[in-house]
Amino acid sequence: MYCIKTPQWLQWLYRSCIWHIPTKEKTIYLTFDDGPNPIATNFVLDELKKYNAQASFFCVGKNVVEHQTIYQRILDEGHAVGNHTYNHLNGWKTDSKTYLEDVHQARQYIDTNIFRPPYGRIKRFQIQQIQTAFNMRIIMWDVLSGDFDTTISAQTCIENVILSTKPGSIIVFHDSEKAFERLSIALPTILAFFVAEGYTFKKL
Numbered sequence: 001m002y003c004i005k006t007p008q009w010l011q012w013l014y015r016s017c018i019w020h021i022p023t024k025e026k027t028i029y030l031t032f033d034d035g036p037n038p039i040a041t042n043f044v045l046d047e048l049k050k051y052n053a054q055a056s057f058f059c060v061g062k063n064v065v066e067h068q069t070i071y072q073r074i075l076d077e078g079h080a081v082g083n084h085t086y087n088h089l090n091g092w093k094t095d096s097k098t099y100l101e102d103v104h105q106a107r108q109y110i111d112t113n114i115f116r117p118p119y120g121r122i123k124r125f126q127i128q129q130i131q132t133a134f135n136m137r138i139i140m141w142d143v144l145s146g147d148f149d150t151t152i153s154a155q156t157c158i159e160n161v162i163l164s165t166k167p168g169s170i171i172v173f174h175d176s177e178k179a180f181e182r183l184s185i186a187l188p189t190i191l192a193f194f195v196a197e198g199y200t201f202k203k204l
Helices: 006-014 040-050 061-066 066-076 098-107 124-133 154-165 180-196
Strands: 027-033 057-061 080-083 170-174
Touching: 006 098, 027 040, 040 066, 040 180, 057 061, 057 066, 061 098, 066 080, 080 098, 098 124, 154 180, 170 180
Parallel strands: 027 057, 027 170, 057 080
Antiparallel strands: none
16 A cells, blocks of 8 residues: 555654655656666656656666666766665665665765655664765655556556646656556656646756
8 A cells, every 4th residue: 555645644754854845836856766777767868858857866776786877877967866775675674784784885876965765664763874874865755656556557647646746746756667667658748747737847
């Protein structure tokens, strides 16, 4: 089970994390987790370029090592990158020493001051250490597209985003092979929709 719109009580409980960007302007923040991926990430970059849209890519360290050219393209085209651990670890299921070592390993390849925990699952001690020892901001989200969910359609992903997004929203997609079937249809539609509504897309 997962929530498309992040509940307020959860945002309050983990209020040291960033869930949205307060603004009155028509600005939204697209984020892409789990890449780089040869097919999905290049597709995303091509679509973003069509709309002069900026985004943030929360990269898995081992994928950066494997696909350095794609990672460099993300940087060259002016997007932000974030640390998403080296091995895509679930913080709830991983002891903190191992988890923090994995985050540190990813830092050797991803130069950034923003971090997103895989699955959004992270312990309070891990949050504290990432914020203090690593001096990184932890970026969550207030809109989850659901593109990772193989039981739903691309149209459902589109509706999830359009119905839940407001100015300052941080929206999660995945530039992964698993999500690509839905992402490849949903992303162009969502970009076109919000541009027509007068929104701009910025990086974190």
